[in-house]
Amino acid sequence: MVTGFLTVVVVWCLLYGRMPMMILLPLCLGLGAALPLLGRHGSGQFLTIDVLAQTSRLNRVSPLLKFWTVLVLMVLCVSATSPAVGLFLTVLMLILTVCGGGLALHDYIHLLALPLSFLLLGGLALLLEVTAQKTGVLGVPVFGFWLCVSQAAQTRAMLVMGRALGSLSCLYMLSLTTPMSDLIGVLRRIRCPEVLIDLMYLIYRYIFILLSMYHAMRDAAASRLGFVDYRTGMRTTGNLYFGLLFRSYRQASRNFDAMESRCFDSGIRFLEDAGKMKKAHGLASAVLILMTLGLSILFW
Amino acid sequence: MKNELLRLEHICFQYEDKFPALKDVSITFQKGERIVVLGNNGAGKSTFFLCCNGILRPQSGAIFLHGQKMSGSKEDIRKLRQTVGLVFQEPDTQIIAGTVGNEVSFGPMNLGLDRKEVELRISMSLARMNLEGYESRAPHYLSGGEKKRVSIADILAMEPDMILLDEPTASLDPENVALLERTLEELNEAGITLVVSTHDVDFAYGFARRAVVLSQGEIIRDSDIEEVFRDDEVLEKAGLKKPLLCKVAEVLETHFPEAGDIKRPRRMEAFSDYAKRLLGQDPKQACSPQEKRTAEEGF
Numbered sequence: 001m002v003t004g005f006l007t008v009v010v011v012w013c014l015l016y017g018r019m020p021m022m023i024l025l026p027l028c029l030g031l032g033a034a035l036p037l038l039g040r041h042g043s044g045q046f047l048t049i050d051v052l053a054q055t056s057r058l059n060r061v062s063p064l065l066k067f068w069t070v071l072v073l074m075v076l077c078v079s080a081t082s083p084a085v086g087l088f089l090t091v092l093m094l095i096l097t098v099c100g101g102g103l104a105l106h107d108y109i110h111l112l113a114l115p116l117s118f119l120l121l122g123g124l125a126l127l128l129e130v131t132a133q134k135t136g137v138l139g140v141p142v143f144g145f146w147l148c149v150s151q152a153a154q155t156r157a158m159l160v161m162g163r164a165l166g167s168l169s170c171l172y173m174l175s176l177t178t179p180m181s182d183l184i185g186v187l188r189r190i191r192c193p194e195v196l197i198d199l200m201y202l203i204y205r206y207i208f209i210l211l212s213m214y215h216a217m218r219d220a221a222a223s224r225l226g227f228v229d230y231r232t233g234m235r236t237t238g239n240l241y242f243g244l245l246f247r248s249y250r251q252a253s254r255n256f257d258a259m260e261s262r263c264f265d266s267g268i269r270f271l272e273d274a275g276k277m278k279k280a281h282g283l284a285s286a287v288l289i290l291m292t293l294g295l296s297i298l299f300w
Numbered sequence: 301m302k303n304e305l306l307r308l309e310h311i312c313f314q315y316e317d318k319f320p321a322l323k324d325v326s327i328t329f330q331k332g333e334r335i336v337v338l339g340n341n342g343a344g345k346s347t348f349f350l351c352c353n354g355i356l357r358p359q360s361g362a363i364f365l366h367g368q369k370m371s372g373s374k375e376d377i378r379k380l381r382q383t384v385g386l387v388f389q390e391p392d393t394q395i396i397a398g399t400v401g402n403e404v405s406f407g408p409m410n411l412g413l414d415r416k417e418v419e420l421r422i423s424m425s426l427a428r429m430n431l432e433g434y435e436s437r438a439p440h441y442l443s444g445g446e447k448k449r450v451s452i453a454d455i456l457a458m459e460p461d462m463i464l465l466d467e468p469t470a471s472l473d474p475e476n477v478a479l480l481e482r483t484l485e486e487l488n489e490a491g492i493t494l495v496v497s498t499h500d501v502d503f504a505y506g507f508a509r510r511a512v513v514l515s516q517g518e519i520i521r522d523s524d525i526e527e528v529f530r531d532d533e534v535l536e537k538a539g540l541k542k543p544l545l546c547k548v549a550e551v552l553e554t555h556f557p558e559a560g561d562i563k564r565p566r567r568m569e570a571f572s573d574y575a576k577r578l579l580g581q582d583p584k585q586a587c588s589p590q591e592k593r594t595a596e597e598g599f
Contacts, residue, residue: 181398208440263410271405
């Protein structure tokens with residue numbers, strides 16, 4: 001809802017004076033309404049991304065290819081001098097993730113809403129200037145000052161937001177279609193330090209173990225009225241975290257035993273996918289890159 | 301002995317500032333055996349397994365693998381861990397990777413096998429555990445029974461001669477326990493020695509031929525499972541109950557003196573034959589299926 005309102009304000013300021021009122025007004029309201037209407041409510045779990053990546057149709061595409069493609073596209077997007085490239089990539093990635101990966105549109109928009117609200121706030125800060133007199137295309141008097149939007153600020157904000165939105169969409173495409181273990185595999189192949197890789201594998205796994213431990217303990221505490229009022233709730237939460245720390249220590253030592261029993265000595269090694277890249281996939285990503293490159297040259 | 305697989309001699313183990321967890325434990329496991337380790341909580345079952353696998357170093361005593369004494373050298377420990385696999389009680393203790401395929405590859409990769417061999421072993425052990433097509437699934441979205449199967453596949457991929465299973469039935473529903481029983485049967489038929497620790501005496505009675513009873517870190521009985529469950533003194537000391545079928549047979553033996561000559565049934569499937577021989581007629585004809593069911597449940 002807040003994001004929707006922000007969208008209306010920012011798009012209004014951004015495009016005011018650049019197109020006839022007849023188009024601008026419905027565009028603002030349409031975009032603002034699209035977010036809360038199309039987004040899904042209530043399923044705000046941060047693990048959703050992991051579940052979605054597991055079920056994406058694009059998770060069979062070589063993760064290495066995806067990684068490099070996204071990297072190149074992001075570089076192109078950030079170095080472009082026109083917001084068109086960013087917008088193009090935003091739409092492209094949405095199509096790729098939703099149509100290609102089989103992700104529901106409202107899930108995508110719901111996930112995008114959070115970073116988008118930060119982005120819009122940032123955009124607003126770039127747009128507005130506080131001046132003593134009314135300047136620029138748009139002005140609102142506030143306590144004897146003027147909040148103004150100049151044409152230069154509009155251009156600048158559009159470019160920055162276009163770049164940010166484009167890069168964000170690229171990263172979303174990568175993380176919504178690639179399971180975490182594949183991503184870690186990519187990092188290993190581009191020679192990230194072994195220690196980091198091992199830690200990443202373990203942290204990823206332990207997020208789930210600790211989280212289920214935490215949920216079980218929290219539910220057990222709640223069933224004994226541990227959260228009956230604010231004071232008790234605070235105390236219970238403290239105990240819960242202490243218990244979690246203690247149990248994770250014990251769990252860690254047991255886990256280490258289990259790793260040792262499978263001949264672990266140093267460095268976690270898994271059999272990684274040879275990652276054979278399909279020709280069609282390689283071709284598709286080349287086309288994507290060329291299209292983006294062409295667009296950024298066109299709008300230079 | 302030619303068929304000797306693993307021998308423990310006078311093993312003593314003590315955790316820091318605690319009472320001894322294992323006291324002078326000596327035992328020999330033969331090839332192809334299926335054994336249960338019985339005992340209540342804190343009897344030392346898990347410690348015993350961790351010693352067999354070379355995770356815990358006993359303060360005194362010796363371990364022999366294929367008759368060869370295991371020194372504390374890296375080489376020997378590695379050999380011990382590869383030959384004697386250990387399936388932990390909680391699958392989550394064991395599973396560390398983000399996908400099932402990666403998870404199963406962990407053991408073989410640690411053994412330093414080449415890529416082809418690792419791939420072969422992954423598909424072999426997943427197939428054996430009915431987990432085909434699970435390679436790219438994430439373990440944290442699997443059910444309890446599936447996780448258990450993954451944790452066994454983990455060990456199978458290392459091709460051990462012997463597998464120790466710590467309380468494998470503890471967190472499984474009856475359907476998965478039945479599935480596990482069948483799986484263990486198959487593994488044993490393939491020549492793998494199985495040692496299972498459990499509280500579930502009914503499962504133990506049907507599964508094993510030999511039972512080892514641990515109590516307060518000591519082996520208080522090691523013999524044919526039939527004899528163990530006839531030994532009331534040992535059962536009381538170890539805090540164990542008798543299996544249902546064992547109790548039934550005992551009741552029948554007091555009423556039918558000739559029952560003592562017939563071998564006691566260890567599984568429900570064998571019970572019908574037992575009853576047939578005892579009563580001299582087919583129980584299916586003697587009573588309707590429903591009556592039979594109530595009779596079975598009534599015991």
